[in-house]
Amino acid sequence: MSRLSDEVRRRRTFAIISHPDAGKTTLTEKLLLYGGAIHLAGSVKARRAARHATSDWMQMEQERGISVTSSVLQFEYLGRAINLLDTPGHQDFSEDTYRTLMAADSAVMLLDNRKGVEEQTRKLFEVCRLRKTPVFTFVNKCDRPGESPLKLIDDVERELGMKCYPMMWPILDGDRFVGVYDRGSEQVHLFERGEDHGQSRVGTHTGSLYDDHIQAAIPDGAMNQLMEDLELLDMAGAEFSREAFLSGEVSPVFFGSALTNFGLEPFLRRFLDLAPEPTPRESSTGTIDPLKPEFTGFVFKIQANMDPKHRDRIAFVRVCSGRFEAGMQVKHVRSGKPLRLASPTQFMARERTLIEEAWPGDVIGIHDRGNLRIGDTLSADGDLEFGGIPRFSPEHFARILISDPLKRKQLDTGLQQLSEEGAAQVFYAESITGPAPIVGAVGQLQFDVLLHRLEHEYGVRARLERMSYVAARWVEAPPAEVDRLAGGHGRMLVYDAKQKPLVLFDSEWTMRTTIDREKEIAFHDVAP
Known part of the structure; x- marks a missing residue:
């Protein structure tokens, strides 16, 4: 077998998607811990501590305890080369997450055990569905009281229209999370709660459900609940199909706690076996x-x-x-x-x-x-092109102003570079050298990051003058028609960095009625 096929076979490239505060940054860091890429995990919750989460390197991320950029984390584990594409943890940066998912071969959908499927999870899952990306489900925070595991699985199937197959099942003593049962190997993994708040790998006892030392370690109430749950799952009769998983139709489900490291190693091992290698x-x-x-x-x-x-x-x-x-x-x-x-x-x-x-x-x-x-x-093979990565229309707009006109060149350079990396979109009412540029963002936090980076990376102190527009559409029509369209009430014509015209609208109603009326003009919410 050739070196190329060997290297392809051992690679796994994936991203983690979640709603904010589901524990994505903690899970990312703990996968690195178990993969041997780091030897001591920082406590993400201790945001004032000197140690910060490995994947959050920008100063603003460290100050606020959030992820707003995508980073790449590459490490080896059990003979596999893993590329973990870490995505922004804040919904205002969903476009960056979309771009990152385009580079992934599979995704891990992270859920809070108290909340199940949330709004941002739903949006990101739709991106995976459109690309038929295989999705793992990891129910996090099982060290805390939450919804019943059966209800959480029903929530995923009902909300997302995707079948679930529990690979691991939590062993719960009331609200206390003591371990997981692997339905495939029929092995129990019982975890020891460490004294270092999850900074190092957790001690584990593994054995058959019917081993004496395992039965002695599981309280009677937890054992009875586990047997009842397993009987219900077996009665459901569903069989796991890897083909259905690879086509995005069924999701293998795991339970654990990234904070305490419970369930992390069994998940990572099974993930490496199931996740696809690089796809065509x-x-x-x-x-x-x-x-x-x-x-x-x-x-x-x-x-x-x-x-x-x-x-x-x-x-x-x-x-x-x-x-x-x-x-x-x-x-x-x-x-x-x-x-x-x-x-x-x-x-x-x-x-x-x-x-x-x-x-x-x-x-x-x-x-x-x-x-x-x-x-x-x-x-290196001629003119072939992969499908483009779309730009979505922003929902927030502001003029960006500087008090020192001598800084205009630095401002333009900063805006150009930051827009090219997707930090925000830049528009101009006339020419690029004309009046104050207009910046557009999917979420308000993007504006804060933009101002922070302009000041600290380009030496430009700027302020924003918010605009009342709430939606935009790229338009395709003869120039005279574009000018006529933009002259109406509640609309404004701007041009993007590629000189493509957009019309800004002051309300969703204005936009809808305009689109319904102007049948001869093409409107796009994604850049044409």
Whole structure:
């Protein structure tokens, strides 16, 4: 078997999706702990502590205790090469999460055991459904009182229309979480509560449900409840189908507590067995198999100033096929120009390591001088292009103002780079050098991050003048028709960085009535 097929077979590339506060950052860090990538986990809840969650490296994230950027976490575990694409934990950055999911082969849907499926979970699951991405379900916070496991599974099936198959089942002594039962291996994993608040791996006792030492360790009430639940699950008669899982029709379900490390190692081991290896990708020339020898990949994220001392700009590239080699020359398909990929890196959050090669499923960092854009294809196999990553229309708008006009050049540079990495969208009422730029965002927190980064990374202190518009649509029509449309009440014409016209609307009603009336004009909520 070739080296390429060996490397593809052992790779797992996935993302974690959740509603805010479901414990995603904690779970991410504990997977790194069990994968051996870190040796001591920081307590995410102790937000004033000097130690911060490994994946949250920006100053604002550390101050607020939230994740607002995507990072890449790469490590080896049990002979597998794992690429964990960490996504923003705040719903105002759902567009960044969408882009990251485009680079993943599977997803872990994280649920709070007291709340089940929440709004943001539902939205992100829809992205997975559209792409037929296989989804694992991990019910978190089982160390705290919550809904019954049966009710949580029913909640997922009813809310998301996806079948569930419990791979692990929690063993609960009243409200106390003592372990999990693996339905596949018929093994019990009982956990010891450590004294270090989950900073290190938890002690585990494993054995058959009928082993004397296991039965002696499980209280009678917990054993009776477990047997009743298992009987109900067996009566349901559902069999797990890996084919149905890989097509996104059924989700294997696990229970645990990221905070106390209960259930983490059994989940990670089973995940590695079930998760798909890198999958084929559709392109303009047909399906690209990972085993195709020529290198191909696409840019799904751009991050400026990961290292503020060096003012760098990194393009995150998902390798889709072939072997990547440091220094290789590829075609930048959008521009048609050759591009040499020098000094590539792999990541452990903010830490970077120079690499000599990479394989399908891997994510590599390419130093970029401003040539690359999100969605760009890099190819050693001609002009094939992978499907573009869409830009969604914002819902919040503001003019961005500076008191020092001599800082306008720095402002324009900062806005250009931050918009190219997807931090916000920038619009202009006239020309790019005209009046104050307008910034658009999906959520309000994006504005806070934008101002923070302009000040700390570009030396520009700016303020926002909020605008009353609440929706936008790109429009396609002759220029005279676009101007006529924008002249109506409650509307404003702006242009994006690519000089594509958009119309801003002051209410959903104004937008709907305008779209219903103007049958000859094409309106798009995603950039055409």
